[in-house]
Amino acid sequence: MATAYVDYFPLYIQTGIEAGLLDPELATFDLARLAAAIKPERDLDFAFLGLQTLYDRYLLHIDKTRFELPQAFFLRVAMGISLKEENREERALEFYELLSSFRFMSSTPTLFNSGTTRPQLSSCFLTTVDDDLSGIFAGIRNNALLAKYSGGLGNDWTPVRGIGAKIRGTNGESQGVVPFLKIANDTAVAVNQGGKRKGAVCAYLETWHMDIEEFLDLRKNTGDERRRTHDMNTANWVPDLFLQRVEAGGDWTLFSPDEVPDLHDLYGAAFATAYESYERAADRGEIRVFRRVKAVDLWRRMLTVLFETGHPWITFKDACNLRSPQQHDGVVHSSNLCTEITLNTTVDETAVCNLGSVNLVAHLTGTGLTAAGLDGELLRDTVKTAVRMLDNVIDVNFYTTPESERANQRHRPVGLGLMGFADALFALRIPYSSDAAVAFADSSMEQISYHAIEASSDLAAERGRYQTYDGSLWSQGILPIDSLELLRQARNGDLTVDTGKELDWDVLRVKVLRDGMRNSNVLAIAPTATISNICGVSQSIEPIYRNLFVKSNMSGEFTVANPYLVADLKARGLWDAVMVSDLKYHDGILSQIDRVPADLRELYATAFEMDPMWLIKAASRRQKWLDQAQSLNLYMSAPSGKALDELYRSAWRYGLKTTYYLRSQSATHVEKSTLQGTDGRLNAVPVAAAPVAATPTPAPVASPITTSAVPATPPAPAPEVPMDDSLLDAPAVCLIDDPDCEACQ
Template identity: 90%
Template sequence: MTIVSSSSPTASGALPDASASQLTVVRRDGASTAFDPTKIAVAVSKAFLAVEGAEAGTSHRVRDLVTDLTARVVTALTSRGDSRRSVQVEDIQDQVELALMRAGEHQVARAYVLYREERTKARTPVDAAGVTKAPVVTVRAADGSTAPLDVARLRLVIAEAAAGLDAVDPEQILDETLGSCYDGIAQHEVELALVMAARSYVETEPQYSQAAARLLLDQIRRETLGRVHGEPRQATQADMSTAYAEYFPRYISTGIEAGLLDPELATFDLGRLAAAIRPERDLDFAFLGLQTLYDRYLLHIDKIRFELPQAFYLRVAMGMALKEDDRETRALEFYELLSSFRFMSSTPTLFNSGTTRPQLSSCFLTTVDDDLSGIFAGIRNNALLAKYSGGLGNDWTPVRGIGAKIRGTNGESQGVVPFLKIANDTAVAVNQGGKRKGAVCAYLETWHMDIEEFLDLRKNTGDERRRTHDMNTANWVPDLFLQRVEAGGDWTLFSPDEVPDLHDLYGAAFATAYENYEAAADRGEIRVFRRVKAVDLWRRMLTVLFETGHPWITFKDACNLRSPQQHDGVVHSSNLCTEITLNTTVDETAVCNLGSVNLVAHLTETGLDAELLRDTVKTAVRMLDNVIDVNFYTTPESERANQRHRPVGLGLMGFADALFALRIPYSSDAAVEFADVSMEAISYHAIEASTDLAAERGTYQTYDGSLWSQGVLPIDSLELLRTARNGDVQLDTGRTLDWEALRAKVLKDGMRNSNVLAIAPTATISNICGVSQSIEPTYSNLFVKSNMSGEFTVANPYLVADLKARGLWDQVMVSDLKYHDGVLARIERIPADLRELYATAFEIEPLWLIKAASRRQKWIDQAQSLNLYMSAPSGKALDELYRSAWRYGLKTTYYLRSQSATHVEKSTLKGTDGRLNAVPVAPAAAPAAAPAPVPAPVAAVPATPPPAVPVVPMDDTLLPAPALCKIDDPDCEACQ
């Protein structure tokens, strides 16, 4: 009953999948052979014969079952994507065993397992005394030389990986690794086997994620040190306490010689910097974080990395300290923040700081002019800005609508959509150096003549020439439109060439001008216009949003009425991720420079560590301000805007983790209060840091006349919104810090930055830091996370610790979590308090997300990337949700998420993460003591849902799930 037997008759019936012919089988001796599905049929047939006797060979039931099981095995082996074109013999046998179990043929599966064990023993050599001899395994190096497998070194590396991780069993990892090794195995395959051995246990014990990361470090050290030193080198973690100091200057010279690093880095005191490196911080990564860092951030020459993790952070810090007076001291200050995960710069800064092309800014906002030269200049600028990893927000409202007159040709305009198609294709063509797709979001105001065609851009039906499947889109919605929706009134669409001032107006001035234009249209003074029912257009906006995930809903008036820069222009759009709200003109491309505070790194037993947070924020704002001066600008419009206004966007991540640590359910008033007090503290210290910089370096050029210069802080600007809406808002104005003293300081010293706060998605940098994304609720407590580095099993370590403490963490619980997609509600043996604390995104009433976001928004001078989740959406529910967002004073919203984004593999207890299948999971470790609960900084209050808003007539039927991106889409700039 061996999988490679070819002597027995095969089962009848067609064997599936032509793609199976493309597979090769790696035998135990390392040799490869063609994949032959008939051998699977033979093996399964023999298993039935062994259990049911000779009559099984003539049984139609058995023969049909053999054919079906063979088809399942082949399908499983050929459905893994192009990255998997070969399979191990053991892997094939695992799939056969799995297919038998799924089919309920447990006795046959048992016979198959026993036979495999017998064959394994038969292959294991013994000496004359009957003692098992270790098989001889040689390892093949990259240069072709061979050497015996160094088991002693494997033990040492695994022991280092398990150090301090009480739930990790080093012998278990070693046994799994040795079981995957064969004679002639390549060195890199040994390293992969180590990592995969640890990864396979992550779903049963989260600590194995950290162990896997440390094992991956061994591979990174060999690759990196070998490249820098020009000869094969290996180093353990203990070696790195001295190896980093020798390596770092060589690393700098290697990068400069390759044309990758700025030669100015060589002028630093490299000895001083190298001596300050903290090698032990390499051990702080979880596997997803380090694999992401390796795949996308660490510098390489011809795909061979030469940058170690701590050198990466120090390089980024040096790049941001280039223009400091005491560069080494500041670089080490910045390095401390990054390497400790207290703060993380955005992806473009991490990619490019210290390099020969330091494009460090995250977001660019442009306004497209209404003529051919302006339109194509805008598209050209998109390409230049995207080339170095910038995310783009384009304001297309000025472009005239379909049917508008073109004076130069005496023809009629085809509207904005054909040009959006070109912008879409440009974003795909410029793929940001191969690191990620170009990413752009087009914004259009709700009164634009082309708004209805704009809503259809992401549909999968219709004229492909008028579809933009790769471009994000967003509605730029004025207050007057929603007021017409609630009043059941009409709404008039115009072409902007006939109403040129509407785009630059907001609040009462917009309403007056708009109504005047409606009257002019009625008098026949406007050529192109169309009148619709406001509620019908709103209904269509929400329906298309749900069907396609676009256009997002953003609020023009809230963005402008609370903007500190009202004296120097207008906010015409947000950015790719809806958190940036800066003024744009044809001559100025707004630029924002982002980074995020890790809330979890600032928690104590009583809540936030105020002094540590202040220290972090002060340094972070200085780092972000430095970006403006060292930045490489690809367009003059972006340089002009950044130098004049100097905006930055400090945000946060790890909010959900902080709630877990503080024992606060997301669906509670206590969570809303924590959102309030945590954002207040970040806002206070960020404004304080910017005014300190102004005292040191001077105010930004357009400071005079700003809200800052009038003593109007973000918390004060709430009243501007309340007044403009005649009190029709639900705003909280509570505060806990001494804002009067800070206001006086701002009036005295000014501000270095026009804007200082914005909450970005942080999907990738939060992965690096090993914390939850931005302000997001937990999507699932056990799931497979996909990004450009592969697929990774992620278990909620806080939940696992709690279940261990209560004696509930076992293999059955893992299976239950998989079956229920990481949702606890239907697992009855989990106590109610844990089900409430660890409720996932779709279990949380979305109005709680709105309410918490509203509390944050009062402290933020820009906006926040706010995803909304609905488990049972209907037209009525969507209407209530988005008008609640408007009435609670939010400036923008982001993706609308429905369920079915990602699901955990339910059918097997094998590890499923990664680009290769992992080895079987281990039995659950013995329960360990959970960390002591951290008291909440605010009193727990019984959960009461936020008040609802009046509902206009909408369809109350459930809507189908939309075709949205995954919860962590590798192709979405926002998720990187």
């Protein structure tokens, strides 16, 4: 293959250009030099699911005949991102090394389109919809244009007036925001992402909006279908004042935004002051449309509908804004489709984010297959190159709307995240439900954050600061870890966040003040639903869902086994046909298989076996290092009103900016019908040989990171608000393999 790739690569570029698929500029590279540097042995690093996903979804084809090989694919992506570099070949090879080694992977839109004739490389777009017909339909039109080239969409619909509000032009009354959400939903279905996957959009609404109760019902399977959006995600944009009213047992007033226009742009103490002023004005009869409810009743309904339908998600307005580096230049009005992006939007600016993820498990040190910790120098090298790649995306990007180009060029935000967190824990022999796992979440994110901020500052020294740098938190020497204090002050100290650190942040703070920043935002943890498959590692920061399960995506259904567990069972002489049968019967859960030693059951505990507070606690430790947010799924094996109330108020109190899906036990299980004969063998789980793995783990070894045993009780929850558990008896519907999250990565 080394010889074959050398001969093939120039012909491949020529074929792609002639077919109108590749940018003719690629032919101006030194193709012989690039082809000679290809590492064909890395084709063997793919697991089957990863290679099949690449073949079905990413490799270029002419009339469905693939002509792009895996290493050519990585090199094509690297070349596309290098187009405006001075030393293009050197940078292309640097970028190729990162991608082909699986140390870092760009997001799906970048992989789809880099080096092509339509290089739309950005992952996420956030828009604000204006409160008139031209603004509403301009927003829907922009959704279609952005979705066409593989973008995931987050829409801020809060400015649109509520039901009963006066329409001056006709002297009539508004039907509210819901009919327009229905149109946005149908647009997302009609405009799929380049024929490669369905369009994906999430609508955000603030909790004080007059239509919030109808908004909560959008995903229900009952009611008027004209007021339902079964294909669109929804999310609550929750101000701190609302949760403070919940805890105080107070009332909550719903308004139409046309009568309280400044609430949309206010947060923190300023929002509370204005909101309470409007409440007094309503009491005096000075506001035409409003309604008063018990805050706890609305909160109860929000959680009930979240459990029943998986939507709307719970996201926190004040945490997003008070810690935003860009609060001098606007307001964060929503997150994105996957709740990790928190950027300012206006009617004139569509926020854009360019994503990629570090493969954490590829940066572990140790001898042989025994992991000992993170290789700091390798991680720094990876992050430095990755941030450069993400910054390059902004300049080579194809923009489908002027609003998105304006915002991206002015602020230059990027979002570096991570994947393979669960794999890293397996290799380090750390159970997810432990203080040691929380500490590793903290230290690993601190290192990535430090190196990413340093890399952006280096780029600022080389290429110049982003246009709106002056006045930002960066320009004031306030780094993400420092902005926690702004949130703490706004909440009068009501914040439960560990502020410990290991690195010398004073040195970095001085550097940022001296050299500036190239990017307004640098960090965000996306779901990595697809790119983690390519790399053969666990998704993002997720705990393992099952040790044996069927994964369904647009490439088909794949039986997936945890290769770390398989390696451990083999090392102990326990991997046999009976074990395979037992794993299938118990849906990949070890707790009911007596043959499995207790230490392995603890290490390989699945998402629904752990208290979700461990997810909150680890996420809190990561969030302190992030200038944006993280896609955080929460898992509950037995949801109840009390448990949901404690969980989501804890997420707020622990300083999280957003949450994502609430997962329940109704997700896909391994089909027991795939058992063959009586030996319990699975097609995709051979008994004679271990499954291919990026870094399979041998017998357990001690980890220097493990500092304590799993505590007998999880962290203390927030104070309880009584909930009506009888409202939470319907089955949840959100699945583990929801394809929408592929819109980010």
